[in-house]
Amino acid sequence: MSPLRYAILGTGALGGFYGARLQRAGCAVHFLLHRDYDHVRQHGLICESKDGDFTLPVVQAYRRAADLPPCDVTIVALKTTQNHLLPELLPPTGLVLTLQNGLGNEAAIARVTGPDRVLGGLAFLCSNKVGPGRIRHLDYGHLALGEFETTGITDRLRAIAADFERAGILVTLEENLAVARWRKLVWNIPYNGLSVILNAQTDELMRHPATRQLCEEIMREVVAAARATGVPLGEDAVATMLAYTDRMTPYRTSMKIDYDEGRPLEIEAIFGEPLRAAAAAGYAAPLLATLYRQLQFLEAHRPR
Incomplete structure (x- = not known):
């Protein structure tokens, strides 16, 4: 024991x-x-x-x-x-x-x-x-x-x-904990964000060519943002997370569940903080910024 x-x-x-x-x-x-x-x-x-x-x-x-x-x-x-x-x-x-x-x-x-x-x-x-x-x-x-x-x-x-x-x-x-944090964001940012915005589970996002490509593009931007802040995150994180999601049981993300059940969304920790860190390092992350603003709108306008 x-x-x-x-x-x-x-x-x-x-x-x-x-x-x-x-x-x-x-x-x-x-x-x-x-x-x-x-x-x-x-x-x-x-x-x-x-x-x-x-x-x-x-x-x-x-x-x-x-x-x-x-x-x-x-x-x-x-x-x-x-x-x-x-x-x-x-x-x-x-x-x-x-x-x-x-x-x-x-x-x-x-x-x-x-x-x-x-x-x-x-x-x-x-x-x-x-x-x-x-x-x-x-x-x-x-x-x-x-x-x-x-x-x-x-x-x-x-x-x-x-x-x-x-x-x-x-x-x-x-x-290096910072590498691990950003590596998890490579998954969290596209799938939590898009699951709410597009009303989709992980398997649906991966199955459609357009959303699969979008997930990959967001992932690459997150890797670039991490590197801009001085975190040595490898490009292989993208392929790893795509393969991880391909093998995953169809999943309604935690943020999608929170949205569906009327609970506050973790927008600042998952989207706002990385966006601000990237901006402070001089890196523009337009896909991340778009997800952030869309989620802010949905959070403010959903029925209570």
């Missing part, structure tokens, strides 16, 4: 999946919940997974962050639209690992905790929350983990990775 104790902030499609896998592997895991607290407290968590369904009939569930016990690692799995809550949610001690999408999340956490406690992670996961305490894992699950303040692979990264690997999660340790 791992000596590390984990807190999960955000027990949804992301935090619920990884937290449940850690608990099933024998880790001590404490879950912060909001709407689902009463249900999960009474019934536990259910994970319907392509790798095999399982149920955790008893979990350590909490309604208030102040009630969480001290933990070695706090995993932030909230939507970035909830980052304004971080000052009241983050603990005074322990490591903080954000698995959120987009740019700027580690910096936002570091402003609360100090940079030395912050780790970053990228989840390559197709997973949906389909009911209170019920997670449906459709595909993938790989994690990439890295240090925020320094480059290189540290013992604390290795210890956390070992727990995830015991839980059956493939983990890559990243020498």
Whole structure:
């Protein structure tokens, strides 16, 4: 059994999946919940997974962050639209690992905790929350983990990775977290954006020649934006992400689900922050800018 104790902030499609896998592997895991607290407290968590369904009939569930016990690692799995809550949610001690999408999340956490406690992670996961305490894992699950303040692979990264690997999660340790962040954006920007704008799943975007080409063009622009900011992202990221999506189970992206269900969209973290970073480096990213402005319009004008 791992000596590390984990807190999960955000027990949804992301935090619920990884937290449940850690608990099933024998880790001590404490879950912060909001709407689902009463249900999960009474019934536990259910994970319907392509790798095999399982149920955790008893979990350590909490309604208030102040009630969480001290933990070695706090995993932030909230939507970035909830980052304004971080000052009241983050603990005074322990490591903080954000698995959120987009740019700027580690910096936002570091402003609360100090940079030395912050780790970053990228989840390559197709997973949906389909009911209170019920997670449906459709595909993938790989994690990439890295240090925020320094480059290189540290013992604390290795210890956390070992727990995830015991839980059956493939983990890559990243020498440079910024490269991993931008690599994930190569996927997130085209597919999250176009899924909302064009009302399409990933397989539909890949099947039509025009949208497949558009996805590839957006990806190449994201790679160029990363390089303009000094991040040495390889051009092979485009081919890798296209192949990854070709193999993917037909998927309604997390942003499309948020849009369909009337929740705030992660526009700033996934689109606004990369666009501003590129502009600050003197690089114009017209496709990214177009997606950003279209999503702002749709967010402002959708029925509430």
